[in-house]
Amino acid sequence: MISLRPCLLFILLCIATVKHAHSNNDRKTYIVYMGDHPKDTDLTSIPSLHTTMAQKVLGSDFKTEAVLHSYKNFNAFVMKLTEEEAKRMAEMESVVSVFPNGKNVPRTTRSWNFLGLPQNTNRETTESDIIVGVIDTGIWPESESFSDKGFGPPPTKWKGSCHNFTCNNKIIGAKYFNLKREFAKDDILSPRDGEGHGSHCASTVAGNSVNSVSLFGLASGTARGGVPSARIAVYKVCWKTGNCGDADTLAAFDEAISDGVDVISISTGLGNIVHVPYFQDSNNIGSFHAMKKGILTSNSANNLGPNLYSMTNYAPWLLSVAASTFDRKIVTKVKLGNGAIYEGVSINTFDLKRKLYPLVYGGDIPNTAGGHNSSTSRYCEKDSLDKHSVQGKIVLCESIQGAEDAGFLSGAVGVIFGNNYPKDLPGAYALPALEVTLWDLRLIHSYLTSNRNATATIFKSEEVNDGLxxxxxxxxxxxxxxxxxxxLKPDIAAPGVEVIAAWSPIDPISSVKGDKRKVKYNVISGTSMACPHATATAAYIKSFHPNWSPAMIKSALMTTATPMSRTLNPEAEFAYGAGLINPVKAPNPGLVYDINEADYIKFLCGEGFTDKELRVLTADHSSCKGQANKKAVFELNLPSFSLYVNDSYFSSPYRRTVTNVGSTTSTYKARVIAPSLLNIQVKPNTLSFTSIGQKKSFYVIIQGRINVEILSASLIWDDGNHQVRSPIVVYQF
Known part of the structure; x- marks a missing residue:
């Protein structure tokens, strides 16, 4: 008789093996965050402590390579875990948060003149000691914007280095991060920029002045950064896979803090609207630890508008920057065979010489051999059009997903497509193209259907003055x-539409393979372009006041900002924050609102953090005892006032403290601008100072009734020389 025991053992072994393999396959990369390192900890021992924690959670599944990375300036590490293991890790005594290694995405000739900062503006010689850390797609070092001609050696405080990259006295640091080792075929394994986005941001902050630049004649002039004498350190975290990983972003913050940068600029964020707690996001965590070391982080507000609650980074210790227009507007026009001209938007550098081409509708020419019909061809989806039917013709499409999806549109001469959104995000395509309103699209389609020999031509883009x-x-x-x-979020606004700056010449302006237009300077739009304008202004302030804290610099940016129009921006302060940055006024604000780490701890107590969480976060004896007050937010010394109300009548007091950084002897009087529905009192309403650095406190009491969604007001402290303006917003939605 044959024994069943060996068979049974074999089956059980197979099940165990499959289960083990399935468990490994279920593991994803997580970041385990534990705040500050314990006091007096030998940093060389940190990796072994992280390994011990991994062993406790993984048990028999533990391998020596389980911990993928340990950070230096904050207590955190990266490892692969299942959801269940991540939950067990989060329950450990010393852990603040455990969150997936999410994917973030990357988010000027005239812009600095528009902001009132001319090329010959007053500058401190210490500007060349300012080091700006740019976390992005890397940098193209051969660009004239990054030449080190005339630069001396790096500041003695600099501790950074260059990895697989030749630096100079302008680009003094360059590192790259890809902990998961996931690369696209054409990725460059160095800090060199293969996409252009990082070079664009870096040159907007600190690029040299370069004369006679343009994009095929568009946006011509002198390209320059806001602080052209400053040094640049680049930290490449974004790759052609479209991924700027959280773990890599934290590694970049970690290195930038150790290297000794003065300001950090990061134009990345989540690709969709997700609201996560402060310490479950790499930008918020990294900027918190940068703040503790005296480094301000400037972060793009993200490109997920125009709806309310569409921001994804909103920690009070970082600077959140919205994108505004300025006095450049690029438009593209299409002319039909009947003479009608419609204005649309794109960055079209092609010139059809006004020649008329046959006009066809995508929905009428599907690639049936490829399995498509009008339901896909009307949107001109990839390979949905019949190649023979589009040759030598301009195609009318309902919409297009993007330049890369459109490609060369099966060999068409050009494309016209519609969009619901306002015309302020022009794209570059691999063929003549423009985006028109849906109303104009219908009119063009009507012309096409009523004319058997419909024709059209697409003009090269042109610049016009934008009155709004x-x-x-x-x-x-x-x-x-x-x-x-x-x-209040966002904090500030800066130019972010149709900005020209340095580019990587290996990346075509449309990002479509086969597009032979390679340029050294490109025109693009996004909050990614606004962020470096604010970063540069922060660096400019730092060059005058090297000892100012991040909060003081942020305060100077906000209280000197130029107010913006509520009429043009119905979301008011939730669109533009304090207003448009004013680089000339920012270094001399008169008064500043300062915030230190202890103030943020008190704020976090009010947000519901426990003693245990705070002690882990700060690695000291921080306690919420006597501070766990939900009204703590009203005492956080921000240079802005935001009040959410759910009752018709409200009354809320705010406590603020200002520091005198203007005239030695001065007297400021409070002036309030508010609608009749608000009663805003300032107590005391006069502040007198007798020395620089002197502090004075006051209360702002906001009372009233609200019958609209948003009420806007402002408080201005005025000594005759300085007008220190703080935005006030009351809302219900």
Whole structure:
């Protein structure tokens, strides 16, 4: 008789093996965050402590390579876990948060002149000691914007280095991060920029002045950064896979802090609207630890607008920057065979010499051999059009997903497509193209259907003056802060539409393979372009005041901002924050609102953090005892006031403290601008100072009734020389 025991053992072994393999396959990369390192910890021992934690969670599944990365300036590490293991890790005594290694995405000739910062503006010699850290897609070092001609050696404080990259005295640091080792075929395994986005941002902050640049004649002039004498350190975290990983972003922050940068600029964010707690996001965590070391982080507000609550980074310790228009507007026109001309938007550098071509509708020419019909060809989806039917013709499409999806549109001469959104995000395509309103699309389609020999031509783009300036771009993400409603976000606005700056010449302007247009300077739009304008202004302030804290610099940016029009921006302060940056006024604000780490701890107590969480976060004896007050947010010393109300009548007091950084002897009087529905009192309403650095406190009491969604007001402290303006917003939605 044959024994069943060996068979049974074999089956059980197979099941165990399959289960083990399935468990490994279920593991995803997580970041385990534990705040600050314990005091007096030998940093060389940190990796072994992280390994011990991994062993406790993984048990028999543990392997020595389980911990993928350990950070230096904050207590965190990266490892692969299942959801169940991640939950067990999060329950450990010393852990603040455990969150997936999510994917973020990357988010000027005239812009600095528009902001009032001319090329010959007053500059401190210490500007060349300022080091700006740019976390992005890398940098193209051969660009004239990054030449080190005339630069001396790096500042002695600099501790950074260059990895697989030749630096100079302008680009003094360059590193790259890809902990998961996931690369696209044409990725460059160095800090060199293969996409252009990082070079564009870096040159907007600190690029040299370069004369006679343009994009095939568009946006011609002198390209320059806001602080052209400053040094640049680049930290490449974004790759052609479309991924700017959280773990890599945290690694970049970690290195930038150690290297000794003065300001950090990061134009990345989530690709969709997700509201996560403050310490479950790499930008918020990294900027928190940068703040503790005296480094301000400037972050793009994201491109997920125009709806309210569309921001994804809203921590009060970082600077959130919205994108505004300025006095450049690029338009593209199409002319039909009947003489009608319609204005649309794109960056079209092709010139059809006004020649008319046959006009066809995508829905009428599907690629039936490829399995398509009019339901897909009307949207001109990839390979949905019949190649023979589009040759030598301009195609009318209902819409197009993007330049890369459109490609060369099966060999068409050009394409016209419709969009619901406002015309402030022009794209570059691999063929003549423009985007028109849906109304104009219908009119063009009507012409096509009523004429058997319909024709059209697409003109090369041209520049026109935009009379409705500045306004916030439709794509710019809006507040309020979904986690802490009584803090204002975004903080500030800066030019982010049709900005020209340095580019990587190996990446075509349409990002479509086969597009032979390679350029050294490109025109693009996004909050990614606004962020470096604010970063540069922060660096400019830092060059005058090297000892100012991040909060003081942020305060100077906000209280000197130029107010923007509520008429052009119905979301008001939730679109533009304090207003448009004013680089000339920012270094001399008169008064500043300062915030230190202890103030943020008190704020976090009010947000519901426990003693245990705070002790882990700060690695000291921080306690919420006596501080766990939900009204703590009203005492956080921000240079803005935001009040969410759910009752018709409200009354809320705010405590603020200002520091005198203007005239030694001065007296400021409070002036309030408010609608009749608001009663705003300032106590005391006069502040007198007798020395620089002197502090004075006051209360702002906001009372009233609300019968609209948003009420806007402002408080201005005025000594005759300085007008220190803080935005006030009351809302219900």
């Amino acid at each position: 300036i500045p306004s916030i771009a439709s794509f710019s993400s809006r507040g309020p802060n979904p986690i802490t409603p009584n803090t």
